[in-house]
Amino acid sequence: MLKYIAKRLVQSVLTLFIIITIIFCLLRLMPEEGYLGAGYDKMSEVQKESILTEMGLRDPVPVQLMKFYRGLLHGDFGTSWIYRPNVAITEILADKAPISIRMGLMAMGISLVVGIPLGVLMTRFKGFIPDKLGMGFVVLVMAIPQAVYHLFIQTYLTDFFGLPMLFKEANPMSWILPTVSLSLYNTATFALWMRRYMVDELNKDYVRLARAKGVKNSVIMASHVFPNAFVPLIQTIPTLILSTAMGSIYVESLYSVPGMGGLLVDVIQRQDNAMVQALVLIYAALGIIGLLLGDLLMGLCDPRITFAEKGGAR
Amino acid sequence: MKKFLDGPVDELTESITETIAGDAFTFAEYDESAGEKVAWTDYSYWGSTFRMFFKNKMAVALLLLLAAILLFTFIQPHLPGQRPATLINNDPNTGLQLMNIPPNDEFLFGTNSIGQDLWSMVWSGTRTSLLIGLAVACSEIVIGITMGVLWGYVRQLDHLLTTIYNIADNIPQTIMLILISYILRPSMSTIILAMCLTSWLKMARFIRNQIVIIRDRDYNLASRCLGTPTWRIILKNLLPYLVSVMMLRIATTIPEAIGNEVFLTYIGLGLPVAIPSLGNLINSGRGLLMYESLRYQLIFPAVVLSVVTVSFYIIGNAFADAADPKNHV
Numbered sequence: 001m002l003k004y005i006a007k008r009l010v011q012s013v014l015t016l017f018i019i020i021t022i023i024f025c026l027l028r029l030m031p032e033e034g035y036l037g038a039g040y041d042k043m044s045e046v047q048k049e050s051i052l053t054e055m056g057l058r059d060p061v062p063v064q065l066m067k068f069y070r071g072l073l074h075g076d077f078g079t080s081w082i083y084r085p086n087v088a089i090t091e092i093l094a095d096k097a098p099i100s101i102r103m104g105l106m107a108m109g110i111s112l113v114v115g116i117p118l119g120v121l122m123t124r125f126k127g128f129i130p131d132k133l134g135m136g137f138v139v140l141v142m143a144i145p146q147a148v149y150h151l152f153i154q155t156y157l158t159d160f161f162g163l164p165m166l167f168k169e170a171n172p173m174s175w176i177l178p179t180v181s182l183s184l185y186n187t188a189t190f191a192l193w194m195r196r197y198m199v200d201e202l203n204k205d206y207v208r209l210a211r212a213k214g215v216k217n218s219v220i221m222a223s224h225v226f227p228n229a230f231v232p233l234i235q236t237i238p239t240l241i242l243s244t245a246m247g248s249i250y251v252e253s254l255y256s257v258p259g260m261g262g263l264l265v266d267v268i269q270r271q272d273n274a275m276v277q278a279l280v281l282i283y284a285a286l287g288i289i290g291l292l293l294g295d296l297l298m299g300l301c302d303p304r305i306t307f308a309e310k311g312g313a314r
Numbered sequence: 315m316k317k318f319l320d321g322p323v324d325e326l327t328e329s330i331t332e333t334i335a336g337d338a339f340t341f342a343e344y345d346e347s348a349g350e351k352v353a354w355t356d357y358s359y360w361g362s363t364f365r366m367f368f369k370n371k372m373a374v375a376l377l378l379l380l381a382a383i384l385l386f387t388f389i390q391p392h393l394p395g396q397r398p399a400t401l402i403n404n405d406p407n408t409g410l411q412l413m414n415i416p417p418n419d420e421f422l423f424g425t426n427s428i429g430q431d432l433w434s435m436v437w438s439g440t441r442t443s444l445l446i447g448l449a450v451a452c453s454e455i456v457i458g459i460t461m462g463v464l465w466g467y468v469r470q471l472d473h474l475l476t477t478i479y480n481i482a483d484n485i486p487q488t489i490m491l492i493l494i495s496y497i498l499r500p501s502m503s504t505i506i507l508a509m510c511l512t513s514w515l516k517m518a519r520f521i522r523n524q525i526v527i528i529r530d531r532d533y534n535l536a537s538r539c540l541g542t543p544t545w546r547i548i549l550k551n552l553l554p555y556l557v558s559v560m561m562l563r564i565a566t567t568i569p570e571a572i573g574n575e576v577f578l579t580y581i582g583l584g585l586p587v588a589i590p591s592l593g594n595l596i597n598s599g600r601g602l603l604m605y606e607s608l609r610y611q612l613i614f615p616a617v618v619l620s621v622v623t624v625s626f627y628i629i630g631n632a633f634a635d636a637a638d639p640k641n642h643v
Contacts, residue, residue, distance in 0.1 A: 011480075015480055015481055015484055016484075018481050019481055019484055019485050022481070022485070023485070023489070023493075026493050026497070027493070029497045030496060030497060139624060139627055139628060140620075140624065142566075142569075142627060143569045143620075143623045143624040143626070143627035143628075144569075144573075144619075144620045144623055144624065145569075145572065145573030145576045145577070145619065145623065146573070146577075147573070147576045147577060147580050147596065148576070148596060148616050148619060148620065151596075151600060151603060151612070151616075152616070154603075155603045155604075155609075249580075249581070250580070264486075264488065264489065264492075265488070265492060265581045268489070268492050268493065268496065269496075269581070269582065269583075276489075280485070280486070280489055283486045283489075284484045284485060284486070287483075287484050287486070288484055
C-alpha cells in the first residue's frame with residue numbers, strides 16, 4: 001500500500017512538471033501587447049522593451065523556466081504581475097480561497113445528503129413517478145448550460161423567497177441561494193450514477209438469490225445493493241469535493257462572491273502569467289490528489305481491490 | 315410428460331398402443347436438401363435498435379421537434395418577410411433605431427438594444443450553435459475512436475498514450491479552452507478547434523477501456539486465428555459492440571459543446587458580436603435581467619437553447635439504451 005502511494009506520488013510530480021512546462025510555454029505565445037495594459041498605444045518602443053525586460057519576458061524561455069522552478073523549490077509561487085502588482089500570490093489566495101472552500105464544502109454536503117438518497121429513491125420506484133421526476137431534474141441540470149440556469153435561479157428565486165440578490169459574508173441568508181445553486185450539478189451527478197449503479201446491481205444473480213431465499217426487499221437494498229453500488233461512486237467524490245471547493249465562476253460572478261472561482265479566467269485575460277502558472281499548478285495538483293484519494297478510498301471500501309501488483313495479466 | 319416420468323412403464327405402453335392407430339403415421343421421406351438448411355432468426359441489430367427506439371414516445375417526439383428546429387434554422391432566412399439577423403432596424407419615418415421593442419406582430423421576439431430583430435437572431439444563433447455542436451461531435455467521433463482503438467489495440471502504444479492521457483486530462487479543460495481561444499483570436503474555427511482539442515479525451519478513454527476488456531474474448535481470438543486482418547476485427551468485431559457507448563458520449567458532447575460556447579462568450583472569448591450565436595444572445599441578455607420589461611431578450615434564446623440541449627440529451631440517452639443489445643428482446 002505504502003509502496004503504491006509512493007509510486008503514484010512520484011508519477012504525479014512528474015506529470016505536474018510536464019503540465020507546468022507545457023502551460024509555461026503556451027503562455028509565452030500570448031500576444032505581447034496584453035502585458036502592457038491600457039496605455040499600450042501611447043508607449044514608445046523603448047518603454048515597451050524596458051517593461052517587458054523588467055518582467056523577465058526578454059530572457060530566453062529556458063532561463064525563465066529555470067527561474068520559475070527555482071522559486072517553486074523554495075516554496076515560492078512568485079508575485080502577481082498585473083492582477084495585484086507585486087503582491088505574493090499566496091497572499092492573494094489566502095484572501096480569496098477560504099470563502100470558496102467554505103461555500104464549496106457546504107454545497108458538497110448538500111449534494112451528498114440530497115443526491116445519494118435521491119438516487120436510491122429513484123431506484124426503489126424505478127419507472128414510477130418519483131423516478132420520472134428525479135430523471136427530469138437530472139436531465140434539466142445536466143443538459144442546460146450552467147450559465148443559463150444559474151441566471152434564472154438568481155433572478156426568479158431571489159424575488160420568490162425574498163432573499164438578497166448579492167452575497168454578503170456576514171448575512172447567512174445570502175449564503176443560501178449561491179450554495180444551493182452550486183450544489184445542483186453534483187446533486188444531479190450523484191443521483192444519476194447512484195441510480196445507474198444500483199439498477200446494474202439489482203439485475204445481478206446474487207440479488208436474485210437473496211430474493212429467492214426470502215430476504216426482505218429493504219434488507220437487500222440496504223445491505224447488498226447499496227454498498228456495492230456505492231463503491232464506484234465513492235471514487236469520484238474526492239475529485240468533486242476538491243473541484244467544488246475551488247469555486248464556480250458563474251455562481252461567484254452572479255452573486256459577487258469574493259471567492260476564487262473566476263480568478264483563473266480573470267488572470268488569463270489580464271495575462272498575469274505568474275498567477276496563471278501558480279493556479280494551473282494548484283488545480284492540476286488538486287486533480288491528481290483527488291484521483292489518488294478516490295482510488296485509495298475505493299480500496300478501503302471494497303476488500304476485493306488490492307494495490308499489490310499482479311504479474312502476468314494480459 | 316410428468317405422467318410419462320411417474321407412471322409405471324407397462325401401463326404406459328399399453329395406453330400408447332390403445333390410442334395410436336396403425337395408419338395415423340407414415341415414414342418421413344429422406345430429403346437431402348433439408349440437411350443443408352441452416353437455422354436462422356430474424357434478429358437484426360439495427361432493426362431491433364430502431365424498434366426499441368421508436369417505442370420511446372418522448373424521444374421520438376423530441377427527435378421530430380429537433381429535426382423541425384434544425385430544418386427551420388436553415389429555411390428561416392429564405393422565408394418571405396424575414397429580416398437579416400444583423401440588420402439594424404430603423405423606423406422608416408423618423409430614421410431612429412427601433413430599440414427594445416417588446417414582442418409584437420412585426421417583431422415576433424421583439425428587438426434588442428440596438429434594434430436588431432431577435433426572431434432572426436435567435437434562429438441564426440441556433441444554427442451557429444448547432445453547427446458548432448455537430449462539428450465538435452463529429453471530430454470527437456473521428457479522433458476519439460481512432461485514438462481509442464490505437465490505444466487499446468496496439469500494445470506498444472499503450473504506455474505512451476496512457477502518459478499523454480494522464481497529462482492532458484490533468485490540465486483543467488477550462489484552461490485549454492481559454493488559452494487556445496486567446497492565442498488564436500476568437501472566431502468560429504478557433505472555438506471548434508479549442509473544443510475538439512479537449513473533448514476527444516473522454517471518448518478515447520471510454521473506447522480504450524472497452525477494447526481492452528473485449529479484445530481477447532474468445533470470438534476475437536478465433537477471428538485472429540482464422541487470419542482476419544486487424545482492421546476488419548476492429549471494424550466488424552469491436553466497434554459494433556461499442557455503438558451504445560459512443561452514442562451516449564455523442565449525446566452529451568453536443569449539449570456540452572453548446573454550453574462551452576456559452577461559457578466562452580460569458581468570459582468574453584466567444585464569437586465576435588457580428589456572428590449571432592446563442593452564447594452571444596444570452597450574454598447580452600444577461601445584463602437586462604434586472605429590468606422586468608426587457609427580460610424577453612434573455613428568455614427567448616434561453617428557452618430555445620434549453621429545448622435544443624435537453625432534446626439532444628434525451629434522444630441520445632434513449633438511443634444509447636436502444637442500441638444496447640442487452641435491452642433487446
